[in-house]
Amino acid sequence: MKASRFKIVMLLATAILMVFVAACGNSGSNGNTENTQTNDPAAAEEGNGSEETQTEAPKEPxxxxxxxxxxxxxxxxxxxxxxxxxxxxxxxxxxxxxxxxxxxxxxxxxxxxxxxxxxxxxxxxxxxxxxxxxxxxxxxxxxxxxxxxxxxxxxxxxxxxxxxxxxxxxxxxxxxSNPVLYYNKDMFKDAGLDPANPPKTYEEVTNAAKALTKDGKTGASFAIYGWFMEQLFANQGAEYVNNGNGRTASATESQLNSEAGVQTVTWLKELLDSKAALNLGRKTDDTKKAFLAEQIGMTLDSTGSLRGIVDGAKGKFEVGTAFLPRPAGASDGGVVVxxxxxxxxxxxxxxxxxxxxxxxxxxxxxxxxxxxxxxxxxxxxxxxxxxxxxxxxxxxxxxxxxxxxDQLHATKLSPATQGAVMGVFPEARQIVEGAMEEVFTGAKDPAKALDDASKAITDKIATYNKTVQ
Structure with a gap:
């Protein structure tokens, strides 16, 4: 009996408490109106009978x-x-x-x-x-x-x-961005070269660089930058890693030591050995400075640098731009963004x-x-x-x-020009740049340097692939 009375008392107390809470929630006295408003202004006015209308609290962005x-x-x-x-x-x-x-x-x-x-x-x-x-x-x-x-x-x-x-x-x-060949049109004129017809192939770049190398100036300087190597592969329609450049399946092998790689590094080495190009290291900032100082006649750089280069040359010389060069007779390719x-x-x-x-x-x-x-x-x-x-x-x-x-639109989309995909790309770029330095300093021949670099990249890819399987 006592237990029954206790239950009745508790139920009544709970009901009274709920009514009290509801009344407080609708009173608006605490300023919290978020869940009590209607989106109908007329209904709001009818419900409170007051000249003051409540507004919904602004939502945080x-x-x-x-x-x-x-x-x-x-x-x-x-x-x-x-x-x-x-x-x-x-x-x-x-x-x-x-x-x-x-x-x-x-x-x-x-x-x-x-x-x-x-x-x-x-x-x-x-x-x-x-x-x-x-x-x-x-x-x-x-x-x-x-x-x-x-x-x-x-x-x-x-x-x-x-x-x-x-x-x-x-x-x-x-x-x-993509890379373009920047050249000094005034130096081209002085060297008897046609500034309206910039070099398009590796061989033409070499010939132009030799003609520009005179009077204390050097024909060209290209930074030792892994991105440029990737671009020069793509411009020949060559893939940088296997499995469709890592796009049909995860890459398992580097193809740095393929014919495209050996040919490109050999060309750059011969250009340096001929004294028609300077080795200024890995930083594009250094080649850019040399170009703007008219110490070199040609360089490679990103389109993202174009405005700064053109503005920097104002009053000194006219800047020309050309497509990225490729080997004579190379397959169709293009640039990678x-x-x-x-x-x-x-x-x-x-x-x-x-x-x-x-x-x-x-x-x-x-x-x-x-x-x-x-x-x-x-x-x-x-x-x-x-x-x-x-x-x-x-x-x-x-x-x-x-x-x-024009270069972007002329690029034919393919696995080569879509760009290589691998999980160790930052490390791979460093390895590539190290291999190029070994070649340029005479420490290794192109084939040996690229074989070693390709193996090192392949090993890193294998380790990475195991971590994500």
Missing amino acids: VKVIWWHSMGGELGKVVTQLANDFNATHSDIQVEEVFQGTYDESLNKMKASMDAKSGPSLIQVYEIGSKFMIDSKAVTPVQNFIDADSYDISNLEENILGYYKFDNQLYSMPFNT GGASLWILNNKPEAEQQAAWEFIKYLAEPKTQAQWHINTGYFPINKQAYDEQSVKDNLVNYPQFQTAI
Whole structure:
């Protein structure tokens, strides 16, 4: 009996408490109106009988943390892009954070993955693509493209080609470049060379360099840069690693010691031995400085450097640009895009990932790409950007960039020109550069140096593949 009475008392107490809580929740006295409002203003007015109407508490914007590696002047442009987006998107706020070099940023991301303290969106250089996919840490942008029925037909096919794997676009290209041959048109004239007809083959580069080497000036200097070797392979239609350049299946062997590699390194060695070229080491900054000082007549550099090179030469000499050279009679090929792309991390809430996608779409718009291009020299990834007046004006001021556009569009997409894919690409570049130095200093002949380097890269690939199986 007592137990029965106790139950009745408890039920009554619970009911009274629920009524009290409901009354407090609807009173509005605590200022928390989030779950008590109606979207119908008339119903709200009828319900409270007051001249004052309650308003829904504003929602906090979704925050997107974007890690990037654009420092200096490039960093200022990145900041402006983020600010412009934030000014027009009250529901999303992008916080861009410079994280040092590509390698430094990627290492920080690896360290943050377990703690989930990393970014929503990260810029990763092209040779980090295999690692990003194997990490299982990303949501492919293809997922958002499909869900949105987002039209990618206006984006450059030869740029998208690099970042497509198994017909899936895993990341969105952002800053994109390719290499071109820069030459001093005034030095060409003085040497009796036609500045309107720059060299197209290895042999023609050698002949031009010899003609330019006089009066204390040297014909050429090409930095010992692994990216250039990769490009010179692609320009011959040659694949850098096996299994369709690592695209039909994971690469298991380096093909650095193939005929394309031996021929290229032999050509460069002979050019140096003839004293028609200078070995200035691995840094493109050093070859750039020598070119602008008119110490050399030709060099290789990224299209991302074009504006700085042309501006640096103003008042001194006219800069010419030409396609990347290839061996005479080489198979059709082209250039591989360099630069970086944007990846969405999958350890963030769905709303945050969706917000990152909205920012990516903004960056890919024609006007945004035009702004990015004219302020940095990187390619617009959206073909419609070329219709923007600012881009047309920029091409008038920097006609040399037309070479880069033509070279990109002349490239025939194939596994060779899509670019090699391997999880140890940063290490492979260092090995390649070391092998080239061994050849140029006479420590090893081209075949031996490339055999050793190819084996070292293959061993690293095998170790990497075991870790991701």
